[in-house]
Amino acid sequence: xxxxxxxxxxxxxxxxxxxxxHANVVLNFLVVTLLIALAGQGxxxxxxxxxxxxxxxxxxxxxxxxxxxxxxxHYGVNAWxxxxxxxxxxxxxxAIIGTLTFRAGLRSSYFALVTLAFAEVLRIVASVTPITxxxxxxxxxxxxxxxxxxxxxRTVFYLVILALVAVSLVIAQLLERSRFGAxxxxxxxxxxxxxxxxxxxxxxxxxAMVLSAxxxxxxGCFYVQYFLFVDSSIAxxxxxxxxxxxxxxxxxxxxxxxxxxxALVVKLLGEGIKLVTGDVPGLDLMxxxxxxVLVIRFAPRGLVGAFTDLRTRLLRRSKPAPAxxxxxx
Amino acid sequence: MAEPLLSVDSVSRRFGGLLxxxxxxxxxxxxxxxxxxxxxxxxxxxLFSLISGFLKPSAGTVRYAGHDVTREPPHRRARRGIARTxxxxxxxxxxxxxxxxxxxxHLRHRARAEALALAxxxxxxxxxxxxxxxxxxxxxxxxxxxxxxxxxxxxxxxLLLLDEVLAGLNPSEIRDIIPVLRALxxxxxxxxxIEHVMQAVMSLAEYVFVLAEGRIIGQGSPAQVVANPxxxxxxxxxxxxxRVGGGHVH
Numbered sequence: 001x002x003x004x005x006x007x008x009x010x011x012x013x014x015x016x017x018x019x020x021x022h023a024n025v026v027l028n029f030l031v032v033t034l035l036i037a038l039a040g041q042g043x044x045x046x047x048x049x050x051x052x053x054x055x056x057x058x059x060x061x062x063x064x065x066x067x068x069x070x071x072x073x074h075y076g077v078n079a080w081x082x083x084x085x086x087x088x089x090x091x092x093x094x095a096i097i098g099t100l101t102f103r104a105g106l107r108s109s110y111f112a113l114v115t116l117a118f119a120e121v122l123r124i125v126a127s128v129t130p131i132t133x134x135x136x137x138x139x140x141x142x143x144x145x146x147x148x149x150x151x152x153x154r155t156v157f158y159l160v161i162l163a164l165v166a167v168s169l170v171i172a173q174l175l176e177r178s179r180f181g182a183x184x185x186x187x188x189x190x191x192x193x194x195x196x197x198x199x200x201x202x203x204x205x206x207x208a209m210v211l212s213a214x215x216x217x218x219x220g221c222f223y224v225q226y227f228l229f230v231d232s233s234i235a236x237x238x239x240x241x242x243x244x245x246x247x248x249x250x251x252x253x254x255x256x257x258x259x260x261x262x263a264l265v266v267k268l269l270g271e272g273i274k275l276v277t278g279d280v281p282g283l284d285l286m287x288x289x290x291x292x293v294l295v296i297r298f299a300p301r302g303l304v305g306a307f308t309d310l311r312t313r314l315l316r317r318s319k320p321a322p323a324x325x326x327x328x329x
Numbered sequence: 330m331a332e333p334l335l336s337v338d339s340v341s342r343r344f345g346g347l348l349x350x351x352x353x354x355x356x357x358x359x360x361x362x363x364x365x366x367x368x369x370x371x372x373x374x375x376l377f378s379l380i381s382g383f384l385k386p387s388a389g390t391v392r393y394a395g396h397d398v399t400r401e402p403p404h405r406r407a408r409r410g411i412a413r414t415x416x417x418x419x420x421x422x423x424x425x426x427x428x429x430x431x432x433x434x435h436l437r438h439r440a441r442a443e444a445l446a447l448a449x450x451x452x453x454x455x456x457x458x459x460x461x462x463x464x465x466x467x468x469x470x471x472x473x474x475x476x477x478x479x480x481x482x483x484x485x486x487x488l489l490l491l492d493e494v495l496a497g498l499n500p501s502e503i504r505d506i507i508p509v510l511r512a513l514x515x516x517x518x519x520x521x522x523i524e525h526v527m528q529a530v531m532s533l534a535e536y537v538f539v540l541a542e543g544r545i546i547g548q549g550s551p552a553q554v555v556a557n558p559x560x561x562x563x564x565x566x567x568x569x570x571x572r573v574g575g576g577h578v579h
Contacts, residue, residue, distance in 0.1 A: 198407030
């Protein structure tokens with residue numbers, strides 16, 4: 001159980017926030033931050049652990065969002081069932097895109113470009129298809145009951161997204177200590193060497209993509225329940241692809257807490273600067289860019305990596321470690 | 330006679346206009362060390378890639394443990410028991426030595442604890458016991474060669490393909506690693522090694538195949554091979570055999 005202790009501590013601390021803070025604006029901020037953290041954790045499974053940099057997480061986010069919205073609006077399906085269906089549909093899209101790209105042997109920037117292209121195609125299709133509400137989008141009927149996955153209090157929404165994030169943290173932690181995770185990291189480090197050791201790189205990458213897609217799709221489903229609206233530029237827009245990849249890179253790609261740490265820092269900075277300067281359009285993207293440059297320059301393994309290094313160094317100073325001991329997280 | 334563990338039957342591999350491997354046949358068997366030697370550019374590493382599955386032959390068959398594996402991808406051949414090292418070492422640079430070996434150990438052990446125990450044991454066997462926590466990129470050349478060997482061994486192979494594991498090592502490092510290789514074949518593992526260090530080939534290998542310009546031009550015991558005038562000429566040029574009088578090349 002010991003490896004899960006940090007997750008328990010962090011989630012408990014975040015769960016305690018509503019006990020002290022009741023302002024809706026703060027809770028709203030935290031809900032959106034955790035939503036991004038969840039989408040980012042999806043990217044982190046494939047990109048951080050697997051080294052496959054997807055620029056098209058929007059394809060999964062949007063598929064999750066549209067699936068649950070369409071089921072509720074057009075077919076009157078229960079929101080919770082819609083939620084599960086959205087995750088499944090996102091995973092299915094992950095399986096399709098993964099099969100096509102990995103079967104074709106696409107790596108690095110080619111993979112990134114093709115995933116971006118898939119998301120853009122979906123966005124354009126969704127913007128003209130009647131079932132997605134075309135250019136108008138879909139409004140989910142207001143129905144503030146738990147069985148409709150809608151809640152009067154923002155606190156409940158906050159706890160729900162926190163629970164989803166907690167699940168994603170546990171998934172990453174389990175991944176790190178599993179054979180699948182060891183093989184996924186091996187593929188990231190050197191695909192040929194991994195193959196020589198019996199790793200079926202295609203299957204491993206595909207599995208990671210499906211898992212990644214499911215997690216990001218869950219964020220899309222939650223988005224619909226929270227805002228009760230979705231259109232093609234929200235669902236399949238590049239904004240979510242960018243946020244889903246920037247937050248874990250800034251926070252620490254391939255670490256359990258990378259996406260969460262990155263989302264918290266980036267969103268706090270963004271909101272803080274908005275408060276100071278007023279709502280200048282595009283400013284948040286400039287902040288992301290600046291933070292990304294700083295992180296890549298000064299902490300290439302992200303905030304979590306920098307924290308781990310710092311802790312190691314402090315521990316070293318307090319007690320001289322035996323030669324050859326290297327900590328890593 | 331029983332079929333050998335590995336039998337390569339007249340495989341060829343063409344890269345555009347270049348016939349890198351030309352109807353080469355060889356075999357390797359359990360519990361013995363077989364060497365594949367030849368001048369630079371003879372096609373040795375290409376032949377290894379054909380055996381391990383990283384390249385598909387243009388013609389010919391590769392049989393392993395009674396199965397035709399000619400069309401199988403490399404990861405499936407690894408599962409059957411073929412492990413290879415790379416001439417240009419390919420460590421998982423961002424991982425520790427232990428984590429590197431663990432990747433191989435997981436092939437036949439899903440449980441992390443079992444795989445970790447195996448990784449540690451293999452690490453000690455090849456002399457990396459004190460370096461297990463070291464990041465792989467911090468190892469010396471000799472250390473990286475050992476790591477290649479350890480990772481391959483952690484897959485618990487029956488056939489080990491070693492692509493110049495001794496190249497780049499100094500004489501004392503070579504002296505250290507030779508008993509490790511000998512112990513492997515004593516344990517029943519079949520070893521097929523590409524090697525330029527003739528001193529090692531002479532002392533380790535029971536049987537030697539000589540590849541030149543993609544073709545097997547000679548085979549036999551190490552002593553027979555170095556006495557073979559065709560082999561001497563392949564290394565030293567036309568007429569060399571006469572000049573050295575068929576004596577020792579190295």
